[in-house]
Amino acid sequence: MDVTHDGWIRRAETLRFTGSHLIDGRAHDGGGAFTIVSPRNGHSLAEVADAGAAEVDLAVAAARRAFDDGPWPRLAPAERGRTLLRLADLIEERRVDLALTVSLEMGKPITDAHDIELRALIGTFRWYGQLADKLTDESPHTPPDTLALVTREPAGVVGAVVPWNFPLTLAGWKIAPALAAGCTVVLKPSENSPLSALLLARIADEAGLPPGVLNVVAGHGSVAGRALGLHPDVDVLAFTGSTAVGRHYLRYAADSNLKRVWLELGGKSPNIILPDAPDLEQAAATAAWGIFFNQGEMCTAPSRLLVHASVAERVTEAVVERARALRVGDPLDPATEMGALVGQDHLDRVLDHIHTAVDDGARLRTGGERVLAETGGVYLRPTVFDHVDSRSALAREEVFGPVLSVLTFEDLDEAVALANATHYGLAAGLWTSDLSTAHQVSRALRAGTVWVNCYEEGDLTVPFGGMKQSGNGRDKSAHALEKYTELKTTWIQL
Known part of the structure; x- marks a missing residue:
């Protein structure tokens, strides 16, 4: 081939x-x-x-x-x-x-x-x-x-x-x-x-x-x-x-x-970056990859980037730089990094979210517009917003597209509160070098999967599914068989 x-x-x-x-x-x-x-x-x-x-x-x-x-x-x-x-x-x-x-x-x-x-x-x-x-x-x-x-x-x-x-x-x-x-x-x-x-x-x-x-x-x-x-x-x-x-x-x-x-x-997954992340550049690169992979059309997409105020500018600039460098193009080109959205109706819905975010006062750092329209295809430039109000639609509603909202926090309690301030509970990310923080925050996050110092990792040995309005039951792993089987008790008097 x-x-x-x-x-x-x-x-x-x-x-x-x-x-x-x-x-x-x-x-x-x-x-x-x-x-x-x-x-x-x-x-x-x-x-x-x-x-x-x-x-x-x-x-x-x-x-x-x-x-x-x-x-x-x-x-x-x-x-x-x-x-x-x-x-x-x-x-x-x-x-x-x-x-x-x-x-x-x-x-x-x-x-x-x-x-x-x-x-x-x-x-x-x-x-x-x-x-x-x-x-x-x-x-x-x-x-x-x-x-x-x-x-x-x-x-x-x-x-x-x-x-x-x-x-x-x-x-x-x-x-x-x-x-x-x-x-x-x-x-x-x-x-x-x-x-x-x-x-x-x-x-x-x-x-x-x-x-x-x-x-x-x-x-x-x-x-x-x-x-x-x-x-x-x-x-x-x-x-x-x-x-x-x-x-x-x-x-x-x-x-x-x-x-x-x-x-x-659905999901509105938070991705929390603390100042003691093992590698801030890697955290920023993974944040950008996670939201733009599969055109952002993922229920687990880390669409809310929660960054400690002390490193927010550095991390946001790195994400914006990667978004601008991302190659959008023909899905059949092996060099393409982000392909087409699934259809015109979906593109229109994503653009509506972008326009609403601008009206709500979020700052558009890059993207937000259709590209390659001359091909007849449905393409959108990778989009990043910062100065996002945690109460806004962009911070709360699932966009299901390549649109990232950046929010900042001052301490760990605020980060957890922001992360959990959603009806969804599918996935979350956390970047820290402190083992105790990793355990404590992972337990505090109301999400079916928590990735620490990585994102979208795992294999078939572990279950996948959500909490709250992200659903119930689990795909993957032996636990998936629980959905497709019934337990029967047989009691025999000898």
Whole structure:
């Protein structure tokens, strides 16, 4: 594979996208259709089947048959694990095409799509494939004339709804543990990025998943997502997306069968830099990387940089300098550091946040404007504000774009108070050389993940999820299986 800019463009021109749903192991074109437009250049990529309630019914019925009567839940866990490992190998073989599909449909730089997103997806299926036969049940100590068994059994049909910012990584975080547990799945990808998920479904079929075990329906959240949330034959609903939409899924569960709903929602993550940070330049560089990586379209993005007043000017200048030097451009250019935002509507929302911040008195240090409009693509210059009021919309609302707000503090108590002054609680960062401070502040921060002297680090051994209005439950690690299993107690009188 020629990994130059021209080489990626030539390979992209050979792609032929599949826009059909995959239901019960077969392509299905029911429902209407909608067009996927690439934010890279505004060109149409494909026509995709648009699922309505009827298509969701078919997919859920297939998943229900596969769970109630099919072999998947009844396979030895080791056999399920071997299938997931075969799937990981096939994804590796199709890595280039999957990465290109992600890059074209949502604007992610091809290097990030290939080296980060696909690495995460492959690693996820391998990790859960290896874990599948290593879970244990319990036999508590009971009186000698009894035997108690506590078994963990697959929960049933899982509805998974995932967003466009990491369309394959987040799908993998839900699909892999659900399948390892013995569940069957109906996946609804975002209407902005269904092509990669539909390709993944075909690869899963090649790996030997029985029909109906993994079904993928493309469609809009207000129709297909709603139908999945309300469906009485869905036992578990796993959703990643905005807090506003997460509320809908809780209502759908209440209005239907009280299905369990697991939510990974928005964030307004603080990144606290103390004067004793081990390396202030590294802290500033990581702060800039964190907010501009993936075009800032991340729920964990460190969008609030909280800096001690004594080092605020130095750190802010370093972040602004890096923002101005960042290369924004064609996602298929390996030299690109920040690609296109997902679409025009999203760009308009981000620009609205920027205009509101200016009106609220924040100082725009760099960026704040659309660039490369002549390409037909959707690009925004990396943006940094300082002099941000902690009560302002910019300091409180999730922008979900490459927009950083810098706030200052005088002491540690103020830093913690500012960090926790949000409805969200997904992630946080802290930079300090003091071990006691690291422990004390980490405990005080109301966030599901706290990174100390780093950001966005970790692997599949650790859980991921939020507190407060950032959601519940955990993706990644063995803890993810808790979402897709039920505990059963069997008490035997001997």
